[in-house]
Amino acid sequence: MLDLFILMMERVGLIILLAFLLVNVSYFKRVLENREQLSSKVILIVVFGLFAILTNFTGIEITGNKIVPSNFLTHISENTSIANARTLVISVAGLVGGPSVGTTVGGIAGLHRFFQGSGEGSFYIFSSLLIGLVSGLIRLLLIKKQWQNKSFVYALVGILMESVQMIFVAVFSGTELAKMIAGPMIMINGIGTFIFMSIINITLKQEEQAKAVQTHDVLNLAAQTLPYFRAGLKRESSQAAAEIIQRYTKLAAISMTDKHQILAHVGAGSDHHIPELEVITELSKKVLQSGEMLIAHSKEQIGCKNPNCPLAAAIVIPLFAHEKVVGTLKMYFTDESKLTYVEEELAEGLATIFSSQIELGEAEERSQLLKDAEIKSLQAQVNPHFFFNAINTISALMRRDTDQARSLLLQLSTYFRGNLTGARQTKILLSQELQHLAAYLQLEQARFPNRYQIDVQTNDALNNALIPPYAVQILVENAIKHAFANRKENNYVEVAIRSEKNVLILQVEDNGVGIKADLLSQLGKQAVVSEKGTGTALENLSRRLHSLYGETGELKVETKKNGGAIFTISLPLELKGGNE
Secondary structure (H helix, E strand, C coil): CHHHHHHHHHHHHHHHHHHHHHHCCHHHHHHHHCCCCHHHHHHHHHHHHHHHHHHHHCCEEEECCEEECCCCCCCCCCCEEEECCHHHHHHHHHHHHCHHHHHHHHHHHHHHHHHHCCCCCCHHHHHHHHHHHHHHHHHHHHHHHCCCCCHHHHHHHHHHHHHHHHHHHHHHHCHHHHHHHHHHHHHHHHHHHHHHHHHHHHHHHHHHHHHHHHHHHHHHHHHHHHHHHHCCCCHHHHHHHHHHHHHHHCCCEEEEECCCEEEEEEECCCCCCCCCCECCCHHHHHHHHHCCCEEECCHHHHCCCCCCCCCCEEEEEEEEECCEEEEEEEEEECCHHHCCHHHHHHHHHHHHHHHHHHHHHHHHHHHHHCCCHHHHHHHHCCCHHHHHHHHHHHHHHCCCCHHHHHHHHHHHHHHHHHHHHHHHCCCEEHHHHHHHHHHHHHHHHHHCCCCEEEEEECCHHHCCEEECCCHHHHHHHHHHHHCCCCCCCCEEEEEEEEEECCEEEEEEEECCCCCCHHHHCCCCCCCCCECCECCCHHHHHHHHHHHHHHHHCEEEEEECCCCCEEEEEEEECCECCCCC
16 A cells, blocks of 8 residues: 555656646646636546546556556556556646536546456546536535635545545445555545646745735836826926836836837837937837837847847837837847737836827817817826826735736726827716726725715617716716715715706716705806816806807706705717718
């Protein structure tokens, strides 16, 4: 029994070593992170299927209750059995990929064992299928109970699954064989499952932590570069932004260009990549022409004509404003081996953020030049407090819930896209306004979980209705800020959107503290200063309505007897493409 245990430890050690090497491959990490996708399940089936076949080949042959020395078993003689780690691999397949992966891998392993034994031992097919299915169902149970990271549970699963296998062996191959191999097999599979799953969980946890740290740094980077990119692609602002980017990313060099010349270059190669010179690398010229990110893995691909240039690899990303290429961001490496998939993902993310910031800056600059200041000043504004509060909220979630943090980051992007759209247009689709509102609410709810309940009632037929930007969002934000004082629960806001006789009605009702009588007559007509704002939002909204629609555009404010207020906007129903 001790000899069998030691030999089995050697075999399992080989499997664990291969598992350790596999989970440290970037591609396989991405497969594990997206294991619910069909393509990932197929890859997991192939990988674990090969592992299971390997365990059959490296099993320990047993004849007449004696261990037969062997290294690689391609064929098993009649009246011969093998002790192997097949059950371990099937169990792990189910625990990693769920019932479909576990059952399929079990079928592959069982069929291979059946043919390996020249058609003897058909019960291995059924036992392997059962083990794969049960371990996969256990994974679903662990997810439901949130026990995925409890490693001792995996040891118990390994022991249970091998015990099931031993019952099959005892019934179909005799109790003597089962008595001989049961102890070592159950112990080894329990230990092996524990180690295998621990390696996978630790690797994925480290990956999540690394992404959390990187996302936190990206948020800080975005916050620090925001003032410079909003100033536009100019030499001074680009130089400051490039210095910040290099400090955070620790790359060999960062360069920025507009469509014609180098605006900033920080780091290696700054002796000849000089600001105010024309764009000198062929790679940058291609990116400006194509509008697509390009990657160079050698000095030749970069296309710098200086023979002493130390730059060995580069990622060149186009910067956009209003869907047109306005420049490039270049990330340079002096060691091409440091250009990895992570850097490519980082580059794409930064380019999206910086492009939005540049576009926002251009929108603000244009809005300042417009004579209609009453309308454009509201459309161009971006609340810096909201921006930094959102960043702080996302940063706080990095360590606790990276999926929610990523979701909020996307909502923050959607929110700023909505601001950009509003800065360019005096009317937008109702569907765009509701999307902008949803992004705002998700970010606000993340800061104050369960404090507010927002109910939006609308008709899909009105999605193409044109309304002033921020019309609904301003009313909802006003309710959240002012309606509930310091109340932390039972705060309801209802948004109702409907049409009546070619009039579009946007109504926001709350169950808050109501509005004092002396303030009721002032709202929407003049600035009403409060502790939480300047009081100009409703005034500006009312002025925009009158500017766009004259007497047919109206903001009405009412207070309810039982507490709360109702804000109603009435305006002509105008559908994109014409009214039917």
